[in-house]
Amino acid sequence: MRSWIGWLMFISVFLSIYGGAHTLVFFKLKTALGLQGRGIWILLAFLSLMVLAPFAERMLEKSGAEMMARGVAYVGYVWMGLVFFLLTAYGCISAGRGMLFLLGKAAPQIFERLIFPDVTAVWVAVGAALLITSYGHFEAGSIRTERVSLPVAEFSSRLEKTSLGLFNLQLSGHTHQGQIFPFVYLTRLAYSLKQGLTVLGPKQWSYVSRGTGTWGPPIRFLAPPEVTVFELEFKPEH
Secondary structure (H helix, E strand, O other), rough: HHHHHHHHHHHHHHHHHHHHHHHHHHHHHHHHOOOHHHHHHHHHHHHHHHHHHHHHHHHHOOOOOOHHHHHHHHHHHHHHHHHHHHHHHHHHHHHHHHHHHHHHHOOHHHHHHHHHOOHHHHHHHHHHHHHHHHHHHHHOOEEEEEEEEEEEOOOOOOOOOOOOOOOOEEEOOOHHHHHHOHHHHHHHHHHHOOOOEEEEEEOOOEEOOOOOOOOOOOEEEOOOOEEEEEEEEEEEOO
């Protein structure tokens, strides 16, 4: 019973947020494209399918239609990333338009002519979202090699029983560094260890990887994937 209540709450929150985002996208694109009649219904149908795509992918996966599920997931999650960048860009541009409007009240002869219509803001946001999504998709597939050198005073083939559980290096599971900027700041709030190498004390380190894959949208923005190579450098103690 609790699991059903939890799922219903999750679906309600998801549809409220994601559906609300698509409602805003619908009205902005309808105005920007000048849609009427059939065009409005086509746009509405497409956006509705994109909202339901994550659920469709899960149902297809459970039914065994793995290839179809992958296709739906790819399209749906790329679109999810695009919508995020579109609304983020539009929000930033709208904030700039608001500033110009306020400055225009103080000095209309300078700033009023700089104020551009909302349709222009929408198209600039669409262009920015397409560029960032394309770059993020490319970055997600460009795995980088990170090299970390650690000084080691002694190499031993034996394991002392007293050292069990008291190792010098902790390799931690990845947080994707947020995967899409600015979510990196949320991961920093949720986890105490930051991404990369952290010195915990004398001869004590931790390393948190950015990982190689993605979660949700197959996109990374300012958080490239990595494969980490650790080099143990022999440095005898004096």
